[in-house]
Amino acid sequence: xxxxxxxxxxxxxxxxxxxxxxxxxxxxxxxxxxxxxxxxxxxxxxxxxxxxxxxxxxxxxxxxxxxxxxxxxxxxxxxxxxxxxxxxxxxxxxxxxx
Amino acid sequence: xxxxxxxxxxxxxxxxxxxxxxxxxxxxxxxxxxxxxxxxxxxxxxxxxxxxxxxxxxxxxxxxxxxxxxxxxxxxxxxxxxxxxxxxxxxxxxxxxxxxxxxxxxxxxxxxxxxxxxxxxxxxxxxxxxxxxxxxxxxxxxxxxxxxxxxxxxxxxxxxxxxxxxxxxxxxxxxxxxxxxxxxxxxxxxxxxxxxxxxxxxxxxxxxxxxxxxxxxxxxxxxxxxxxxxxxxxxxxxxxxxxxxxxxxxxxxxxxxxxxxxxxxxxxxxxxxxxxxxxxxxxxxxxxxxxxxxxxxxxxxxxxxxxxxxxxxxxxxxxxxxxxxxxxxxxxxxxxxxxxxxxxxxxxxxxxxxxxxxxxxxxxxxxxxxxxxxxxxxxxxxxxxxxxxxxxxxxxxxxxxxxxxxxxxxxxxxxxxxxxxxxxxxxxxxxxxxxxxxxxxxxxxxxxxxxxxxxxxxxxxxxxxxxxxxxxxxxxxxxxxxxxxxxxxxxxxxxxxxxxxxxxxxxxxxxxxxxxxxxxxxxxxxxxxxxxxxxxxxxxxxxxxxxxxxxxxxxxxxxxxxxxxxxxxxxxxxxxxxxxxxxxxxxxxxxxxxxxxxxxxxx
Numbered sequence: 020x021x022x023x024x025x026x027x028x029x030x031x032x033x034x035x036x037x038x039x040x041x042x043x044x045x046x047x048x049x050x051x052x053x054x055x056x057x058x059x060x061x062x063x064x065x066x067x068x069x070x071x072x073x074x075x076x077x078x079x080x081x082x083x084x085x086x087x088x089x090x091x092x093x094x095x096x097x098x099x100x101x102x103x104x105x106x107x108x109x110x111x112x113x114x115x116x117x
Numbered sequence: 118x119x120x121x122x123x124x125x126x127x128x129x130x131x132x133x134x135x136x137x138x139x140x141x142x143x144x145x146x147x148x149x150x151x152x153x154x155x156x157x158x159x160x161x162x163x164x165x166x167x168x169x170x171x172x173x174x175x176x177x178x179x180x181x182x183x184x185x186x187x188x189x190x191x192x193x194x195x196x197x198x199x200x201x202x203x204x205x206x207x208x209x210x211x212x213x214x215x216x217x218x219x220x221x222x223x224x225x226x227x228x229x230x231x232x233x234x235x236x237x238x239x240x241x242x243x244x245x246x247x248x249x250x251x252x253x254x255x256x257x258x259x260x261x262x263x264x265x266x267x268x269x270x271x272x273x274x275x276x277x278x279x280x281x282x283x284x285x286x287x288x289x290x291x292x293x294x295x296x297x298x299x300x301x302x303x304x305x306x307x308x309x310x311x312x313x314x315x316x317x318x319x320x321x322x323x324x325x326x327x328x329x330x331x332x333x334x335x336x337x338x339x340x341x342x343x344x345x346x347x348x349x350x351x352x353x354x355x356x357x358x359x360x361x362x363x364x365x366x367x368x369x370x371x372x373x374x375x376x377x378x379x380x381x382x383x384x385x386x387x388x389x390x391x392x393x394x395x396x397x398x399x400x401x402x403x404x405x406x407x408x409x410x411x412x413x414x415x416x417x418x419x420x421x422x423x424x425x426x427x428x429x430x431x432x433x434x435x436x437x438x439x440x441x442x443x444x445x446x447x448x449x450x451x452x453x454x455x456x457x458x459x460x461x462x463x464x465x466x467x468x469x470x471x472x473x474x475x476x477x478x479x480x481x482x483x484x485x486x487x488x489x490x491x492x493x494x495x496x497x498x499x500x501x502x503x504x505x506x507x508x509x510x511x512x513x514x515x516x517x518x519x520x521x522x523x524x525x526x527x528x529x530x531x532x533x534x535x536x537x538x539x540x541x542x543x544x545x546x547x548x549x550x551x552x553x554x555x556x557x558x559x560x561x562x563x564x565x566x567x568x569x570x571x572x573x574x575x576x577x578x579x580x581x582x583x584x585x586x587x588x589x590x591x592x593x594x595x596x597x598x599x600x601x602x603x604x605x606x607x608x609x610x611x612x613x614x615x616x617x618x619x620x621x622x623x624x625x626x627x628x629x630x631x632x633x634x635x636x637x638x639x640x641x642x643x644x645x646x647x648x649x650x651x652x653x654x655x656x657x658x659x660x661x662x663x664x665x666x667x668x669x670x671x672x673x674x675x676x677x678x679x680x681x682x683x684x685x686x687x688x689x690x691x692x693x694x695x696x697x698x699x700x701x702x703x704x705x706x707x708x709x710x711x712x713x714x715x716x717x718x719x720x
Contacts (some may be wrong), residue, residue, distance in 0.1 A: 039147045046594035050158065050596060065406045 080105065119240040122451050123355040123510060131352045134503035135404055135611045137200045141616065145607040148192040152604045155597040156187045161681040162593045163583075172580040179582040182564035187427060189561065190601060192554040195403065196546075197608035201656040202502040203344075206337030207402045210256045212316060225258045228332060229315030233305050235268045237323035239279040253333060261332070261543035263290040268305045270294050285430045290391040300473070302343045302420070305426035310474050317428060322421040324510040325351075331506040338500050344498035345429035345489050349422045349504070350403035353511035357714070359392035361385070394714045395518050396620035396707070397511035403611045407501045413547030416501035417486035417555075421509060429497050433488055451529050479641040480528025487532070488551055491543035515658055515712045527641040532557075534635060562629040565622055569665050569701055572694040576672025579686055586689040619643040622704035626661040659712045662705045669698050 084101055087093045093101070163183065168176040209226050211213050230249050234242050242265065249263050256681040271281035272294055273616040285292035295308045306320065318338060321327065335347045362385040372378050410416040418425075442463060449459045489497045512518040538544060538552035571582065583590060605614065630648070673695060 035143070036146070036150065040148040040154070042147075043151040046151065046596075047154055047158040050155075050592055053588075053592050 078103070119238075120580050121238075121241065122513075126355045129354045131354070131505035131508065132400060132404075134350075134408075134505075137202055138610075139176045141607060141610055145604065146199075147199060148600055148604040148607060152597065152600040153191055154195060155593075155600055156190060159593040160184055162589065167583045167590065169584050171583050172578075174580070175571075175574055175580050176582040178567050182567035185560070185564045186568075189557060192550065192557060193608065194604065195550050196554050198407050199412040200409055202503055203338055203341075203411060205334070206340045208255060208333045209317075209339055210259065215316065215426070215500075216342060225260065226317060226336075227260045227315045228254075228336070229309075229313045229318040230261065230263045230266065230321065230327075231306060231309050231318060232321045232323060232325070233266045233268070233302055234281065234323040239271070239281050239284045242281065242323045243284050243288060245321060245323060245326050246285070246290055248322065248328075250288065250290070251329050252327055252331055253329045255333065257643055258567045260315075262313070262315065264291055264309055265292050266305045266309050267292065267294050268298055268302075270296070284642040300481065301481070303473070303476060303478065303485075307474055310427070310430070313390050317424055318427060319424045320420055320422075321507070322509065325421040325507050325509040326473045326509070327422075328505075332424075334478070334504065334506055335502055336503075338359060339424075339426055340369060341498065343496055344426065344500060346418050346423055346425040347500045347502050348418050349502045349506040350408070350503045351399055351419060351422050352508050352510040353397045353399065355510050355513070356397050357391055357395065357716075358387040362388040362390055365390070382587065391710070391714060394707075394711050395512060395515070396616040396711075397518070398616065401609060401612050401614060401617050403501070404503070405612055406545045408503055409608075410551050411501050413545065413551050414498050415490065415548040415551035416499045417552070418482040418499065420482045423482075424505045424602055427452070429489060429495070430474040430485075431522075432495060433485065436492065436494075437473065437488075478528065478531070479524055480532060483529065483555070484532055484536070485551075487536070487538050487541065487544070490548050491538075491541050493543040515708070515714075518551070518711070519624075519658060522624060523642065524625050526600075526628050527635050529556050530559050530632060530635040531641045532556065559628060559632065560623040561621065561626055562632065565625040566629065568697075569625065569705070569715060571624075572663070572698045572701065573668045573672050573688060575694050576669075578677050581687055585687070586693045616707070619704045619707040622701070623662065623706075623708040627658075656712065659709050662708050666702055666705055666709075669702060673698060 080094075084098065084105075088095070088098045160180075160183065163180050168180060170176075212218065212221070212224055212226050215226060230252075232242065232245055232249065246263060246265065252261065254261060265281060265285045267281045267285075269278065269281065272292070273280050273282055278589075282292050293309055293312060295305070298304065300307060306493045310318070317336060319327075319331070331349070335349060338344050338347045365377050366372070366381050366385060372381065407416050407419075443463060446459060449462060454462075474485075476488065478484045486499065490499065512521055532538070533556040538556070539549050541549075544552070562619045575581065676685060676691050676695075680688055680691055685691055
């Protein structure tokens, strides 16, 4: 250490204690803001969420949708709306992945 | 040669002192600050938001106990804050190396070794004498005299007693007695100081066996003229050995069948237990607590295994003597008594009053240390030496253990009520905190009692001390506990705290009794710790432990039924208290095991 800096070495300890105190205070503030809903907000920390597979998870939903259309429970406009609503997050995830 | 139970431990080697590490100290300070901050946040939440207002009778004692316990944590962080081992120096030769000659002629230093005894086996004392005689010193002209200070007056006058005087004569050491036991051990040492001339003196108990390098490694510290005493760690080399669980089972169940014994060995042979069953190993105290007090110049004397500067001890006695005279004079002047009568009274006092170097008290060592540290005219320093320089015997049964620890507790509490170090002028802030920390630890049974009873109260009243054991409780409590554990681990680095923690909890009842006895104003008696094994039934000592464990188990069973039937009003409360109870039961059970402990026949 240069002689110029050496006369300031006495500051290292107080600075260390101030840093420790600030860190501890920051930690307390962070803990105070924690809510149960914060857990699970980020399901995947190191990679993108995998694209949900239609065939695997939502086959039944689609089947039901088409059966409702076939038996006239919903009309073509409603089918379009429901399909759009269903496909939106899948398309979004696909774009993100690309 | 008479055979003692501890002869089989003669080959045991002492532990090495934990090397100082500045990065570990910095890490401890960092985690210590975080622990204290998290603790404050937790208690803030507890007091402001968590109290169950519908059961304040339960909520308030618990939160108060938690706050008092947290105060102990703060004290520990301050106590362990830093480490400052004293610089070692070569052994002293001449008087001028340790004090100003002030016109006196130069001469080699004189060292006295005091072995205080009362009723211990004379053959046990003989071993201590022999080890003291084996002490080495590089300068042949330095006089080292050994004195047996026998407060039991075993000089042959009473034929029913062993003859200590003959043993002293056979070993070629000095033998000193007095005709009364006034002042207990402190009085015994006072008597010795009146009849000896050593510049330095070593205090040993009847069972303290010094290593050959004791004086070589400790006398050099006195080159610093302000050093009043050096305390070395007390190492108990006869603590109980770990036993295989299989051996215990075979012995207790008296299993004689070979195949069955082999099966038990295969099943439980790897599990070991009962190591240091009485929690006697004082390493945590000497290597961590007391050693770190060097930083504040607040390491106190613990009696045996210490070396003292006569000048310091005597200066305190003379100061007390002068203060007594001054007080008398002031009192007489205030009563408007004429000067002739004042002089007469002073002369009477001069003739009557004794010079008392060690405070006449059951905890004479800590009391004298406080007074020496408070002497601002001389600014005396103390040193806790890191390495082990002698070995001692520990208590070998629960009854002796309890008596010894109750004396420590009652002695320290008595000082707190009569001459509180916080109020004594002359002590630095660090010294006040350290002494107060020692005394504060003896108030622990007050909050430990609450911690032990709280789950039981919950189980049988189904009232919660907190509004709910919710996410908020966990988010404040868990980080604090986690950081607390990390901080304590760093502070006690390399030292096992398991037994210490268990005994801290399980000794609550005896410490509580000691506290009540001091509060009642009972005189604290100096019970000589028995040196040997006395396997009496100690059931009366563990009755409170059995009651608390039984109630806890009953409570768990009752609440389990409620949970399974779906009637329990607070399942999260049940699980929280369940885990809390496991900790309580494990801690309390050590005392029950200690009360039942006996060496196995195979030992």
